[in-house]
Amino acid sequence: MQSTMMDYQLTLTGILKRSGSLFKKIEIVSSMPDKSLQRYTYADLYIRSKKLSAALKSAGLEPGQRVATMMWNSSVHLEAYFGVPCAMGVFHTLNFRLHSSDLTYIANHADDRFAIIDEILLPIFQEIHKNTKIERVFVANRSGKELPSGYECYEDFLETGQKDYEFPELNENSPCAMCYTSGTTGKPKGVVYSHRAVVLHTYGICLSDTCSYSSNDVLMPVVPQFHANAWGTPFAAAMVGAKMVMPGPHMDPVSLLNLANDEQVTVAVGVPTIWIGILQELDKSPTRWKLNSNLRTIVGGSAMPESMIRGFFAHGIDTIHAWGMTEMSPIGTVSHLRPYMDKWNDDKKFNMRAKQGPPAPMVEVRAMNEEGEINWDGTTMGELQVKGPCVASSYYNAESDKWTKDGWFGTGDVVTIDEDGYIKIADRTKDLIKSGGEWISSVDIENALMGHPSISEAAVVAIPHPKWDERPLAAIVLKPGLNVCPSELKKMLLEKFAKWWVPEAYEFIKEIPKTSAGKFKKSALREKYEDWSWED
Structure with missing residues (x-):
């Protein structure tokens, strides 16, 4: 017996056509380099994305060939998100915050053929272009200035496509997008997304128990479009018709x-380091901005301190904790309270909100340690492993031991899972501190430290110790004009943790080094303090 359902392919063409026909009047607002605002609609997005597809086909783009982008979040970048894959190509976002040697390697490893570049990022691109195989470069030169030799105007290129162009029929398992992750050892590794995976992920994050995107929303992706496809927000907004x-x-x-105030944003998405600065501004000038009363933030990329969640709630802003990875398209968990948790006291609620949450639909999870699969008891630690239709099964042309023999992807995150299925990340496997044979979670200590009113940021790393193998060192950035002494911090931490968890070493620094994705770069701190002199 066979089903009687249509064999309908899940592709980005369907989402683009839907946005162009149903949401013609809904705005897409882009902040330009000079801070002026460009306004156009989903009708414009459809027309221009189709022009881009046609132009790429006329330029000789073959199925599966890569088109690199090096751009800030903007309407043109959005056009590449749809125009490239709907022409059977693969859009490949380049993270311009990476070192030029990494960018050169990534562009060559991906075998990028064409590139679409922001004018203000052209100097960065020019540094790597000569060492790549990229044939043609189209520049969104909004200033109208003459471009250097060898570079073409994006707007002129759009006009070269066939006027009667029709989108080709796509296979849902064909590649549509590509992103390299720098969160691995060795060279960056590429993840190739299929149309099917992206569409399923888009449906998943629009559900009310995940990110709950809808046509009532004004969505501001602060997370860059070069970082894990901006967590899928461009596709979700187009599917539901969110401004x-x-x-x-x-x-x-x-x-x-200012932008969130002026456009009355209802949902903003980004990493914790962005929200730290925003919360400080709100605390400093609580009446300066009249933000939308329904504003919510979705925060991921690294663990969010409970103190930050409480801080935003004090300003009437709902803050939702999420977790994911480039290899997962990327959303893996989203933390919402369940109805029976409404009766809990505030401390218990905030403690639960600070967890990464239960797995999103179509994401299966388990955690493994040396004894096998852990119990869901909220205390036993193990490495989180995942599988599902939006999870990568390999890297692009690269070997890796991250996949188990039975097909699960090892995330490298050490977690606990409670009886309700809520996941709490204790650490990255490489960041766990082993002191005297016992494990210490750097993330738990960091979150407690960032709850102190004088501390802006805190990162805790393992430093070699002559007696205990490793001990935690806390690198701390203070808020402007405030101070705190190590003894006060020790006293505070002893109220929450066992004595052997509490750092003896504290360093007050101007800035914590960060990765290109805005996460704490703990490897730099470990290297800086590896020769730390311990007092007897």
Whole structure:
């Protein structure tokens, strides 16, 4: 017996056509380099994405060939998100915050053929272009200035496509997008997404128990479009018809708050380091901005301190903890309280909100340690492993031992899972501290330290110790004009943790080094303090 259902292919063409026909009047707002705002609609997005597809086909783009992008969040970048894959190509976002040697390697390893570049990022691209095989480069030169030799105007290129162009029929298992992760050892590794995986992920994150995106939303992706496809927000917004607000290059807290105020944003998405600065501005000037009363933030990329969740709630902003990885398309968990938790006291509720949450639909999870699969008891630790239709089964042309023999992907995150299925990340396997044979979670200590009113940021790393093998060192950034002494911090931590968990070493620094994705770069701290002199 066979089903009587249509063999309907899940592709980005379907989402693009839907947005162009149903949401013609809904705005997409982009902040330009000069802070002026460009406004156009999903009708414009459809027309221009189709023009891009046609132009790429006329330029000779073959199925599966890669088109690199090096751009801030903007309408043109959004056009590449749809125009490239709907022409049977693969859009490949380049993270311009990486070192030029990494960017060169990534562009060559992906075998990028064409590239679409922001004018203000052209100097960065020019540094690597000569060492790549990229044939043609199209520049979104909004200033109208003459481009250097060998570079073409994006707007002129759009006009070269066939006027009667029709989108080709796509196979849902064909590749549509590519992103390299720098969160691995060795060279960055590429993840290739299929149309099917992206569409299923898009449906999943629009559900009310995940990110709950809808046509009532004004969505501002602060997470860059070069970082794990902006967590899928461009596709979700197009599917449901949410107004989009693109911040462009203006990522400082005041600019983001101004934009959120002026456009009455209802949902903003980004990593904790962004929200730290925004919360400090709100605390400093609580009446300066009249933000939408329904504003919620979705925070992921690294663990969010409970103190930050409490801080945003004090300003009337719902803050939702999420977790994912480039290899997962990327959303893996989203933390919402369940109805029976409404009766809990506030401390218990905030403690639960600070967890990464239960797995999203179509994401299976388990955690493994040396004894096998762990119990879901909220205390036993193990490495989180995942599988599902939106999870990668390998890297692009690269070997890796991250996949188990029975097909699960090892995330490298050490977690506990409670009886309700809520996941709490204790650490990355490489960041766990083993002191005297016992494990210490750097994330738990960091979150407690960042709850102190004088501390802006805190990172805890393992430092070699002559007696205990390793001991934790806390690197701390203070809020402007405030101070705190190590003895006060020790006393605070002893109220929450066993004595052997509490750091004896504290360093007060101006800034914690960060990765290109805005996460704490703990490897740099470990290297800096590896020769730490311990007092007897």
